[in-house]
Amino acid sequence: MQIEVFSEIFPLLSTANPQTLEWLLNIAIEHEYPSERAVLMEDAWGNAVYFIVSGWVKVRRTKDDDSLALAILGRGDFFGEMAVLDESPRSTDVIALSSVKLLSIARERFIQILFKDPQLHHRMLQLMVRRLRLINQRLEMRSSPPAVKLAHTLVSLSDSYGQESAAGKEIFKIPFKDLAEVTEISVQETTQIIEKLQEKGWINVDQANSTIYLANYKQLVNLASKF
Numbered sequence: 134m135q136i137e138v139f140s141e142i143f144p145l146l147s148t149a150n151p152q153t154l155e156w157l158l159n160i161a162i163e164h165e166y167p168s169e170r171a172v173l174m175e176d177a178w179g180n181a182v183y184f185i186v187s188g189w190v191k192v193r194r195t196k197d198d199d200s201l202a203l204a205i206l207g208r209g210d211f212f213g214e215m216a217v218l219d220e221s222p223r224s225t226d227v228i229a230l231s232s233v234k235l236l237s238i239a240r241e242r243f244i245q246i247l248f249k250d251p252q253l254h255h256r257m258l259q260l261m262v263r264r265l266r267l268i269n270q271r272l273e274m275r276s277s278p279p280a281v282k283l284a285h286t287l288v289s290l291s292d293s294y295g296q297e298s299a300a301g302k303e304i305f306k307i308p309f310k311d312l313a314e315v316t317e318i319s320v321q322e323t324t325q326i327i328e329k330l331q332e333k334g335w336i337n338v339d340q341a342n343s344t345i346y347l348a349n350y351k352q353l354v355n356l357a358s359k360f
Contacts, residue, residue: 136158145257150250162239163234165232168232181239181240181243185209189294195226202315205312208294282318284356285357288347288357291304300348301336301348336353
């Protein structure tokens with residue numbers, strides 16, 4: 134992968150200097166996983182930071198035989214940085230929702246580069262603060278109508294990972310159970326709202342290609358803002 138492409142894919146690295154990018158590329162380890170494969174087990178947090186080159190994953194909380202999707206991540210995002218920095222045990226794992234390509238950077242190397250490149254350090258803090266803001270926003274929306282909450286989830290995923298296409302902004306068709314859990318509504322509500330949004334022409338679901346198109350992004354944004 135070229136340094137320019139590496140920087141373009143990952144917002145975290147947009148301000149890193151060329152020497153940092155070259156060094157990260159040289160030490161990064163490539164991984165590929167099929168859908169539904171565990172990408173990171175709960176006892177492996179803290180060993181490395183992972184960068185999503187392509188594909189979609191979910192972070193889920195596990196307890197005995199139960200699990201709950203906490204977040205959906207896509208191309209250009211990263212995970213594992215919190216465990217690297219605080220070394221606390223985790224009761225979460227990461228599962229591939231689609232075929233996934235990752236780069237991992239070992240804990241010691243990642244911490245080393247943070248000290249060497251203040252711009253990268255600052256950028257990571259900015260993105261971590263942004264994640265906290267999104268969490269706070271989700272908390273504020275807990276009493277909002279299910280349709281507003283789901284529209285907010287779809288818009289957030291599109292803003293973070295969506296690809297432009299002739300049919301509208303394109304995101305992966307996340308399983309409704311995971312979409313419901315992340316949105317904190319029921320699977321039945323998720324199914325009904327998706328159907329209504331399709332009837333309105335605001336979204337189109339392409340089952341064959343596991344894709345959701347946000348055909349009327351503006352209307353979805355308006356709906357999502359009504360919390």
